[in-house]
Amino acid sequence: MHELTVSPWASLAYLxxxxxxxxxxxxxSSPASSQRGNRFGIIGMxxxxxxxxxxxxxxxxxxxxxxxxxxxxxxxxxxxxxxAAIGVGAxxxxxxxxxxxxxxxxxxxxxxHSLVGLAAVLVGVAAYLNPQAFGISDxxxxxxxxxxxxxxxxxxxxxxxxxxIGAITFSxxxxxxxxxxxxxxxxxxxxxxxxxxxxxxxxxxxxxIAYFVTEQAPWVFWTIAILSFVIGFLLIVPIGGADxxxxxxxxxxxxxxxxxxxxFTLHNSAxxxxxxxxxxxxxxxxxxxxxxxxxxxxxxxAGGFGAVADTSGGGTAIDRPWKRGSAEDAAFLMSQAExxxxxxxxxxxxxxxxxxxxxxxxxxxxxxxxxxxxIHPVAGRMPGHMNVLLAEANVPYDDVFELEDINSEFAQTDxxxxxxxxxxxxxxxxxxxxxxxxxxxxxxxxxAKTVLFIKRSMGGVGYAGVDNDxxxxxxxxxxxADAKKMVxxxxxxxx
Amino acid sequence: MDxxxxxxxxxxxxxxxxxxxxxxxxxxHTPLMAVTNAISxxxxxxxxxxxxxxxxGAGSGVAKALGLVAVVLASVNIFGGFxxxxxxxxxxxxxxxxxxxxxxx
Numbered sequence: 001m002h003e004l005t006v007s008p009w010a011s012l013a014y015l016x017x018x019x020x021x022x023x024x025x026x027x028x029s030s031p032a033s034s035q036r037g038n039r040f041g042i043i044g045m046x047x048x049x050x051x052x053x054x055x056x057x058x059x060x061x062x063x064x065x066x067x068x069x070x071x072x073x074x075x076x077x078x079x080x081x082x083x084a085a086i087g088v089g090a091x092x093x094x095x096x097x098x099x100x101x102x103x104x105x106x107x108x109x110x111x112x113h114s115l116v117g118l119a120a121v122l123v124g125v126a127a128y129l130n131p132q133a134f135g136i137s138d139x140x141x142x143x144x145x146x147x148x149x150x151x152x153x154x155x156x157x158x159x160x161x162x163x164x165i166g167a168i169t170f171s172x173x174x175x176x177x178x179x180x181x182x183x184x185x186x187x188x189x190x191x192x193x194x195x196x197x198x199x200x201x202x203x204x205x206x207x208x209i210a211y212f213v214t215e216q217a218p219w220v221f222w223t224i225a226i227l228s229f230v231i232g233f234l235l236i237v238p239i240g241g242a243d244x245x246x247x248x249x250x251x252x253x254x255x256x257x258x259x260x261x262x263x264f265t266l267h268n269s270a271x272x273x274x275x276x277x278x279x280x281x282x283x284x285x286x287x288x289x290x291x292x293x294x295x296x297x298x299x300x301x302a303g304g305f306g307a308v309a310d311t312s313g314g315g316t317a318i319d320r321p322w323k324r325g326s327a328e329d330a331a332f333l334m335s336q337a338e339x340x341x342x343x344x345x346x347x348x349x350x351x352x353x354x355x356x357x358x359x360x361x362x363x364x365x366x367x368x369x370x371x372x373x374x375i376h377p378v379a380g381r382m383p384g385h386m387n388v389l390l391a392e393a394n395v396p397y398d399d400v401f402e403l404e405d406i407n408s409e410f411a412q413t414d415x416x417x418x419x420x421x422x423x424x425x426x427x428x429x430x431x432x433x434x435x436x437x438x439x440x441x442x443x444x445x446x447x448a449k450t451v452l453f454i455k456r457s458m459g460g461v462g463y464a465g466v467d468n469d470x471x472x473x474x475x476x477x478x479x480x481a482d483a484k485k486m487v488x489x490x491x492x493x494x495x
Numbered sequence: 496m497d498x499x500x501x502x503x504x505x506x507x508x509x510x511x512x513x514x515x516x517x518x519x520x521x522x523x524h525t526p527l528m529a530v531t532n533a534i535s536x537x538x539x540x541x542x543x544x545x546x547x548x549x550x551x552g553a554g555s556g557v558a559k560a561l562g563l564v565a566v567v568l569a570s571v572n573i574f575g576g577f578x579x580x581x582x583x584x585x586x587x588x589x590x591x592x593x594x595x596x597x598x599x600x
Contacts, residue, residue, distance in 0.1 A: 014540075017537070021534045021537075022515060024534065025512075025515045025516060025519065025527070025531070026515050026518070028519040028520070028523045028526060028527050028530070029518045029520060030520055030523075031520075031522070031584070031587035031589075034523060034526065034584045034587070035581065035584045035585065037530075038526075038530060038577060038580050038581050038584055041530055041533065041534055041577060042577050044534070045533070045534065045536075045537065045573055048537050048540055049539060052539075052543045052544065053543060053547075056543060056544050056548070057547065058546075058547040058548075082543065082546050082547065082563065082566060085546070085563045085564075085566040085567045085570065086566060086567075086570045087570075088570070089566065089567040089568065089569065089570020089572075089573070089574065090570050090571075090573075090574040092571045093570060093572065093573065093574035093575030093576070093578065094574050094575065094578050096575050096579075097576075097578035097579040097582060098578070098582075100579065102583070105525055105529075105583075108579065109525075109528050109529060109532060112529075112571075112575065112576060113532060115568045115571055115572050116532065116535050116536055116538060116569070116572055118565075118568055119536070119542060119565040119568040119569045119572075120538055122542070122561045122562070122568070123538055123542050123561075123562070123565050125558075125561055126541075126545035126557075126558040126559075126561045126565070127541070127545070127558075129555065129557055129558040129561075130545065130548055130555040130558035132548075133544060133545065133555070133558070134544060134545075134548075154498060249528070252528055252531060252532065255535045256531070258535075258538075259535045259537060259538050262538055262541050263501075264498075264505070266541055266544070268540055269501065269504055270537050270540065271537050271538065271540060271541070272501055272504055273504065273505075274534050274535060274537045275508075276505055276509045276511070276512050277511070277512040277516075277531065277534070278512075278531040278534060278535040279509070279512070280509055280512030280513050280516055281512060281528075281531045282528075282531070284513070284517060285516075285524060285527070285528070288521075375522075377521065382524075382525055382528065383521070383525065383528065384521060384522060384523060384524030384525035384526070384528075385525055387521070387522040387523070387524070387525065388525045388526070388586070391522075391583070391586035391587045391588070392586050394586075394588065396589050396591070397522055397587045398589050398590050399590065400522060402522075
């Protein structure tokens with residue numbers, strides 16, 4: 001059996017790289033250790049890349065007069081090509097990272113996932129076309145005809161899985177990107193019979209991978225790839241725009257499993273460790289998101305949620321009375337308060353209001369008001385998105401609290417200031433069994449003495465298609481305006 | 496390494512991943528996604544092997560070209576991923592403590 005001999009030093013180096021990646025994630029347990037953790041990640045990646053370059057120096061045979069053994073020399077052209085490729089990628093990556101707006105982070109992450117997925121597919125195809133280079137095959141030299149490589153059966157499974165998962169990650173992430181970036185409508189697109197189609201495709205892919213073990217035919221391999229691209233697309237298209245936090249986490253997980261599958265194929269511990277870390281990370285984030293929405297993962301992936309709904313419990317057009325307020329009212333109420341809790345949501349991101357919001361917070365603090373921020377786990381389009389936006393606006397992170405930590409404080413708070421969040425503040429989730437959001441953990445904003453709610457207009461419902469009971473309560477004052485403009489007016493009124 | 500050995504590494508790494516990721520504070524979930532994306536680009540190792548390999552058979556030229564493309568894609572992710580993570584992490588600041596009064600000379 002021809003095995004690619006890997007020097008023990010290289011194996012050790014890959015192990016060290018894997019450990020560095022573990023330390024990188026460990027650093028994220030608190031902002032204080034996080035930047036050091038990121039540096040470990042960079043060190044680990046450098047070790048992995050340098051080890052590979054050093055142990056796989058491109059060589060070429062030099063033609064020598066017949067009868068002499070071939071000589072092998074370093075193929076500098078290929079070395080140059082590889083370094084150029086790294087350089088081009090580095091340039092694109094660094095410029096993008098420097099320029100991207102924090103509000104565009106969800107779509108950037110989706111776009112990056114698609115690159116990993118595609119890279120996994122390309123590496124899989126390369127391994128299929130040149131398996132000898134990866135040490136996953138035996139060369140068969142027939143009496144007549146060209147020598148050909150027979151890929152080891154186990155490697156065929158690993159390769160098939162790697163390509164399939166990579167392709168799903170790629171096409172799924174592209175759709176997620178288009179939805180998050182607004183190029184594609186957030187409404188779920190539902191094909192008739194889509195569950196049957198998806199299950200059939202999945203069965204087909206798995207069946208073909210099994211068949212590939214017995215029959216190393218090109219059509220089997222290419223069909224696996226094509227079907228996987230298709231199912232990735234079909235899986236994500238029916239999922240509504242605001243369920244994207246779960247989708248992006250899920251694709252994050254898949255990109256990890258794709259890397260792990262390639263790691264199995266190449267017997268590379270760095271890739272296997274990394275794949276396990278990333279796969280687990282995405283899976284855990286998906287679980288956290290689903291738990292925070294009180295919906296099962298299956299129901300999110302099955303799609304169809306978030307359609308501009310027909311009727312939910314009590315969705316008839318009865319005009320319920322509500323109170324309207326002005327910026328001056330809001331400024332007065334808050335400046336008199338002992339504690340104000342600000343509840344930001346996706347709407348704040350869309351309006352780019354995080355900077356003026358912090359200004360408002362600063363002015364209130366200057367008047368002796370205690371200002372805290374309450375974040376619901378699924379606020380925004382990505383886990384932790386609100387936290388990043390607030391950090392960007394220079395809100396100190398010890399003023400920012402997660403749902404579990406701050407929910408009990410609303411009852412002792414004078415003012416709850418809701419900006420851009422909707423379903424996560426709806427008390428119907430606790431009381432109305434017919435509501436689609438029943439059972440979802442929500443922020444207890446209605447327990448505050450006064451609730452100020454910023455919304456562009458009274459028409460229009462939140463993502464779940466339900467009207468928010470919060471609007472019609474006695475202690476709620478609606479501030480109807482663009483979020484950024486309203487906060488700017490409040491800042492002026494606080495002067 | 497034989498299959499059981501790499502399977503063992505994989506299983507143990509999954510456990511490590513489970514515990515390490517649950518310890519990540521929710522405030523840093525977005526940088527977590529960014530950095531896990533960056534490290535998953537360790538697939539560049541496979542891409543480099545493909546790009547550097549001399550080949551037997553008709554497919555090897557294509558394999559090399561695909562390997563180079565994969566190197567570009569993975570490099571975008573590596574440099575972009577770590578850079579954007581660093582940028583985000585630098586934004587997280589604690590409340591400024593009141594500065595202790597400087598002793599007069």
